[in-house]
Amino acid sequence: MLPPIHEAILTREERTLSKFGFLSKNSKGRRVEEPPCPIRLPFQRDRDRIIHCKTFRRLTHKTQVFLAPAGDHYRTRLTHALEVSQISRTIGVALGLNEHLIEAIALGHDLGHTPFGHAGESVLNELHPGGFRHYEQSLRVVESLEKKGKGLNLTHEVRDGILHHSKGFQKLLPQDTSKLPETLEGQVVRLSDIIAYVNHDLDDAMRAGILSPNQELGDICKVLGEGNSARISTMVNDLIDGTSRQNDGTLVMSEPILEATTDLRAFLYKNVYRASRVHDDFKKAMKILRELYQFLMEEDIKLPSGEVWGADIQYPADTPRHRKVCDFISGMTDRYALDLYSTLFFPKPWSVV
Ligand code: MG
Numbered sequence: 001m002l003p004p005i006h007e008a009i010l011t012r013e014e015r016t017l018s019k020f021g022f023l024s025k026n027s028k029g030r031r032v033e034e035p036p037c038p039i040r041l042p043f044q045r046d047r048d049r050i051i052h053c054k055t056f057r058r059l060t061h062k063t064q065v066f067l068a069p070a071g072d073h074y075r076t077r078l079t080h081a082l083e084v085s086q087i088s089r090t091i092g093v094a095l096g097l098n099e100h101l102i103e104a105i106a107l108g109h110d111l112g113h114t115p116f117g118h119a120g121e122s123v124l125n126e127l128h129p130g131g132f133r134h135y136e137q138s139l140r141v142v143e144s145l146e147k148k149g150k151g152l153n154l155t156h157e158v159r160d161g162i163l164h165h166s167k168g169f170q171k172l173l174p175q176d177t178s179k180l181p182e183t184l185e186g187q188v189v190r191l192s193d194i195i196a197y198v199n200h201d202l203d204d205a206m207r208a209g210i211l212s213p214n215q216e217l218g219d220i221c222k223v224l225g226e227g228n229s230a231r232i233s234t235m236v237n238d239l240i241d242g243t244s245r246q247n248d249g250t251l252v253m254s255e256p257i258l259e260a261t262t263d264l265r266a267f268l269y270k271n272v273y274r275a276s277r278v279h280d281d282f283k284k285a286m287k288i289l290r291e292l293y294q295f296l297m298e299e300d301i302k303l304p305s306g307e308v309w310g311a312d313i314q315y316p317a318d319t320p321r322h323r324k325v326c327d328f329i330s331g332m333t334d335r336y337a338l339d340l341y342s343t344l345f346f347p348k349p350w351s352v353v
Contacts, residue, residue, distance in 0.1 A: 003038040010041060018096025020249045022183045028156035042155050043100035049152045050108040055141050056081075059110065061333035063117040065201050065272065066208055067281045073207060075200045077113050081106065083200060087236060088192035092185060094240045101185040104154070105161030109189060112137025114330045115337045116285035118273070123289040128326045135166040137330050145327060149313040161186030165193055169269075172262060173251060187251055195235045198264045203228045205272045220267065223260035235261055288341045289329060295344060296325045303328060 002010065013024060024041040037045050050056055059078035066074050075083075085106035092102040112134045114120025124132035139162055143151045164181040172194060174180070181187050205211040224231040235257060242252035253261070272278060295301060303324060315324060332340070 002036055005039050006036055006041065009039075013041065013098070016096070017098060020095065020184050021097045022101055022157060022185055024098070024100075030153045030155055032153050034153065041100060043098065043104050043158065046152070046154045046158045047100060047104040047107060049154065050104060050111070050142070053111075053142075053146045053152060055111045055146060055331065056107065058331065058333050059113070061335050062113055062115055063119075063334050064197075065117060065204060065278065067116055067119075067285055067334060071207065074204050077110055077117075080196060080200065081110055083196040084109065084189065084192050087195050087232065088189045091188050091192060091236055091240055095184075095188070095243055097185050097188060098183075101157055101161070101183065102189055104158045105165065105181075105186055105189045106192065108142060108154075108158065108162050109138060109165040109193065110134065111141040111162075112139070112330060114289070115332045115334045116282070116289065119282035119285040120289055120330070123286045123293065124326055124330060127290065127293050129322055132326065132330070133166070134330075135163055138165075139163045140327070141331075145313055145331070149315060157183050157186070161189055165190045167194060169265075172258060173253060177250075184249060184251070191239065191251060194261070194265065195232060195239075198261065198268060199228050199232050199235075201268055201272060202231075202264070205268070208277075210272055210275050210277060215271075217267065218263070220260050220264050223256050224264065231264075288337060291345070292337065292341060293325060293329055296328065297321060 010024060017023060024043060027042055030042075036042075040048070056078075059081060060076055062077035064075040064077055064080050085103055088102045088106050089099050091097075092099050114124060114132075114134065114137075121132060121134050139159060142154050142159065142162065146152050161181045161183065164179060164186060167190065172191060181190060202211070206213055206215075221231075224234045235253075238257040239251060239253050242254055243250070246252045296303065299321070313327070329337070
């Protein structure tokens, strides 16, 4: 028997979601079964577990694009997750999808990101046996690292959405749907991730002076609009409109908007992510993480313990050292990595008493 308030919210969900919305009662559940919460549905509970976990708080000090930014207004990995959540919930509510499931996936999708953004990801991918992908690490955080290694015991649908959110440089709306999240909610987050980052990275690049406000964006702005807010609205409205018209449970964007969004991503790769001013910082960040990795892999070095990064994790006895070092480095904030590097490799001045 379900608690009465829980049951009332469940009934309301059935009344309000569209036929494509994922009903909480159809969840494949958690790895370890738990009694229901008196109030919250399972996806609300997952969202709360993510918000309250330490890894989520560390996103405050992790790079989005601009490293350990001195300016107060640059996006961080945390504000990125909030923007993805806000965009995807807007789309989800308009399409009658499960807003709680969307919110949990959106807030958890980047928990596995390294310090220094994609610079960190490429170093670990190069050094860690088997490579490193942030979306797999996000899943590892919620399954095996948080809560001293016990994990957050999230529902199947949230874990699936986290694992399958990444697109890399793939098509925004691929024909082959086998690698997409199982739920439409997860697919909305996957698309909202790119809607968020192409817009806020463009805005931050102008803030940083990498691009000028008058930068030639070709036809991109003619199609998407002038300014951050207008461009997000264009993409979001187009996706809601196309998907509602088609009404078959697949996400649809019109050809011109899809093409302009894809072009904007390509423009950012060429002019921002690979711009020398950004890339030179990336190279320095990569050197720091490479040297930390090599140092920490030496057997006689004791890995830090205590209330840092989550080093209180109880690992299974047969966990190889490289796995722990990879978890340690990927869990660091930018400032933690910089502090550790200076503690390990910079000489301390003598003090005279
Ligand atoms: Mg993201």
